[in-house]
Amino acid sequence: MSALFDWLLALSALALGLASVAARSRFAAIALFIAYGVLVSLLWVRMGAVDVALAEAAIGAGLTGVLMLQAAPGASAGPAPRLRALPVAVAAATAAALMVAVADIGRAPGETLGARAMAELGRAGADNPVTAVLLSYRGWDTFLETVVLGVALVAVWALAAEAQWGGPATARQRVRPAGLLSTFGRLLPPVGLVTGAYLVWTGASAPGGAFQGGTVLAAMWLLAMMADRVAAPATGSAAIRLLLVAGPALFLAAGLLGTAFGTMFGWPPGFEKPAVLAVEFGLAVSIAATLALLVVGPPQLGR
Amino acid sequence: MTGPLAAALVGAGVLFFLAGTVGLLRFPDLHARLHALTKADTLGLGLVAAGVALLAGDVLVVARLLLIWLLAMLAAATAGQLIARAARPRPREPRP
Structure with a gap:
């Protein structure tokens, strides 16, 4: 059946x-x-x-x-x-x-890679083998992936006209105050924020992680912007740019820390789990911001 | 006893999904199609969730099923209204 x-x-x-x-x-x-x-x-x-x-x-x-x-x-x-x-x-x-x-x-x-991945799980800092592969065994790949996301956003922003560079991103829809979309934009984000944070947190031991949780967070930010609950950010603001690079920067810092213990992206013994969680949460925030701003698009005057 | 009852609920839910899909394909205009899709699917999902909840041995699983149904209902109702409003001809709408 x-x-x-x-x-x-x-x-x-x-x-x-x-x-x-x-x-x-x-x-x-x-x-x-x-x-x-x-x-x-x-x-x-x-x-x-x-x-x-x-x-x-x-x-x-x-x-x-x-x-x-x-x-x-x-x-x-x-x-x-x-x-x-x-x-x-x-x-x-x-x-x-x-x-x-x-x-x-x-x-x-002989033995498959799956068996070897499971055997080393204790030292990887995550009980979820997928997270172990992403953040421990193949840390380099994942780090570069998150950098690529940021580069994609720079490329989108580069489409802005000269005069609008650094200006506010435009996510404005025509929204009636206390209308349907406005209410939806107030009702769903609390549920979505908890769901997104939970997906990141649980990623260390169960299905979930920075990309999955980050996408949920991005969707909630987009909804809040579309429903006019929050203003779209200025793409030139230092806070937004810091938010975008915080995750990859934290990942890189943790990776460099690993060099003190022998290898790049090798977590120090005893600190595997905190390192993985810190990187996951940092990445989730940056991924969420990057994905949301990718959808919002380049800054432009009144669409 | 729970087995046949769950099967009947899930079966009824599937019938509503089927009816909603037929309506989506066969109804003449957008508003009728939206009506078929959002209403029949929401009821269908509720029946399927109720049937699966009978088989779940854990209260937490039942709570999650209920939450999924509520969220799907909220999303379907909102999306249906927004699509219907976007499709409405609007020559006389006041400009903001």
Whole structure:
């Protein structure tokens, strides 16, 4: 019965992916892509990878979908660009290479990486093996990922006109005071803030973490801005810029501290768990601010 | 006894989801489609959650199911209203 469910889920995801690529309008392509992301995150749940499922639902389907909707002005009107042979070939080749690589993991002789990751968990500072991989074993990769996010935001801000550089980001909608959106923007953020903080905290021992919790926090900030409960920040303010780099800076500082104990990003013995938690919370705040401001877009005068 | 009752509740919930989806696909205009989608799905999710809650052995799990239903209801109601309002023709709306 559950095998039938998995087959239906996998085939539906595949069909949605194809439909998204072949969609006739940009809006339809984006809507189908979001639905595809939700199904893929359900597939990750079925495979027991709840961390990945959370990240896929929050970032892959939710945030990326919003970014694409914003990036395609008049998306409902414009026809989708035609499929070109070269990008299709590159994508197909990449997918094929990944499939071969994944199939190869299962055939690797001797112990798998999973077993080794579990064996060293006691020294990694996290009971959740995914968090251990992200923050301890592969600290460098995760650190660079968070830096890339910041660079992306700089690129978005660079689209601002010269006169607006450093000016306020614009998230203004027309909101009636005490209207529906205004009430929603007051009702949901308290629940969302607790949920986001909980996701970061629980990431050390259960599915969750800085990216998943940070996305929830970003959504709450965006909602509060859209509902006109808080003003959109000035992109030039020192406080905002500090907020954006605080997480990666804390990560880098903790990594440098590790060099005193032998290796970059190697946590000092006994301080693994506090180090992981501090970096997680710092990262969550910076990730939340970066993602929210990515959606808000470059500073501009009256949209 | 709880088993068949839970199955009946989940089954009824699935029927409401099905009805909401048929309405979304078949109804003639946006407001009718929104009506089918938000109302039928909210009731469907409530029935499914009630059925699953019967099978859950833990009060905390039941509380979480209830919270999920309430949040989904809040989100569906708000999103439905906002979409309906955005689709409304507005030549005579006063400018702020």
